[in-house]
Amino acid sequence: MxxxxxxxxxxxxxxxxxxxxxxxxxxxxxxxxxxxxxxxxxxxxxxxxxxxxxxxxxxxxxxxxxxxxxxxxxxxxxxxxxxxxxxxxxxxxxxxxxxxxxxxxxxxxxxxxxxxxxxxxxxxxxxxxxxxxxxxxxxxxxxxxxxPAEHLAAARAGMVLLGVGNLIGIALAAWGSTMLATTGQVPSSLGAAGNPKLTHALALHGLQVLPLLAWWLGPVLGDDRRLAAMHRAIAGYAILLGWALWQAGAGRAPLDVTGPSALVAATGALMLAWPVATAALARVTAAPPRPSRA
Structure with a gap:
């Protein structure tokens, strides 16, 4: 590295x-x-x-x-x-x-x-x-x-997510403008309680979460394990973003998770949390350096 x-x-x-x-x-x-x-x-x-x-x-x-x-x-x-x-x-x-x-x-x-x-x-x-x-x-x-491979993977995924967030923001602006022109007001939610702003924020902030994770993986894992952990985290973040889009499109509040929705959310969260826990465990169990002899 x-x-x-x-x-x-x-x-x-x-x-x-x-x-x-x-x-x-x-x-x-x-x-x-x-x-x-x-x-x-x-x-x-x-x-x-x-x-x-x-x-x-x-x-x-x-x-x-x-x-x-x-x-x-x-x-x-x-x-x-x-x-x-x-x-x-x-x-x-x-x-x-x-x-x-x-x-x-x-x-x-x-x-x-x-x-x-x-x-x-x-x-x-x-x-x-x-x-x-x-x-x-x-x-x-x-x-x-x-x-470093895991840093490059985090930068690439973060920028792709940022682009998705920008597209969501542009789409929300166009939707809000259309609703304002036709109804005289901008709805605060999609359907009954869908929160499109959550999807926008989640996509934008991947560019902070993933680089921080790349730093956290640090020297405690081998090169191959760091890259595999980063790929797993990226997949988990993408699943969470897809889940947020699903919730908003269905008009459901973010905490209204039951059945398949709860399973998807849990899968994404676990895939994102697993590399964090793995690196934390590696830091705790790492052998302390031996003192040098005079």
Missing amino acids: SRFRWSLTPPERWLVTFGAATAASALAHGLVWLAAGMPSLVGPVTWRKPIVFGLSLAVLSWSLAWVLRHLPDDRGIRRQTVGLIALLSVELLLIDLQQWRGVGSHFNVATPLDTAIFNAMGLLIVLAAAILAWWTWRLLVRPLPDR
């Missing part, structure tokens, strides 16, 4: 810095929320949005910096990184702007300005998703050759 370099390439530094800036933005809005007397975080106009989106972009940026450690640092990657940061910066600024104006940022078509901002947000996300899709393709076909 090759060791990762500690130095950062320019695109990685840019993403780490951008993540720190968006985290600082989230913190600043959190302080504003506290100073305002901690008003409700529920509803279309709430300080929750600039806080959550700022933190989400921070976590995404830091995860993408890790992903870029598996790709060559070439001119294309540098240009795309600058473009991605620019797109996400404007997205966050528009969300913050709408909150400071005291109006909703999503599905807000009350005025021509609000409509233009909402449409611009949608376009920005589509363009950002296109850059991420290109990085995913490069990661699948032309990664750096000296990366």
Whole structure:
């Protein structure tokens, strides 16, 4: 297994810095929320949005910096990184702007300005998703050759899941806009209690869960066992995402699990948890190093 370099390439530094800036933005809005007397975080106009989106972009940026450690640092990657940061910066600024104006940022078509901002947000996300899709393709076909196999598997699966999450988000935006135009409101659930936001979040955060698992497997397992454990975890995560889609499509709440639904959920959870437990057991049972003789 090759060791990762500690130095950062320019695109990685840019993403780490951008993540720190968006985290600082989230913190600043959190302080504003506290100073305002901690008003409700529920509803279309709430300080929750600039806080959550700022933190989400921070976590995404830091995860993408890790992903870029598996790709060559070439001119294309540098240009795309600058473009991605620019797109996400404007997205966050528009969300913050709408909150400071005291109006909703999503599905807000009350005025021509609000409509233009909402449409611009949608376009920005589509363009950002296109850059991420290109990085995913490069990661699948032309990664750096000296990366640990389980890390590369985690990066590839995480980026594929991120792409699925982006598609789900775009589909939800299109569905919400259609429902708003036809019924005058955006439903909060699919059917009786289906939660499509859970599927969106589950897909997006695979890019954090799987790399953390790759780190956890670490040196306690052999190369073949690490890769097999990572493949098992990826399969388990995919099963859980499929289960969440199934639950939402059927109009059932996430905790409404009976029969086949419970079996699928348990299978996915066990396949994801098994590598974690295996590595933990290996760490506990590993023989301590022998003291060196003077």
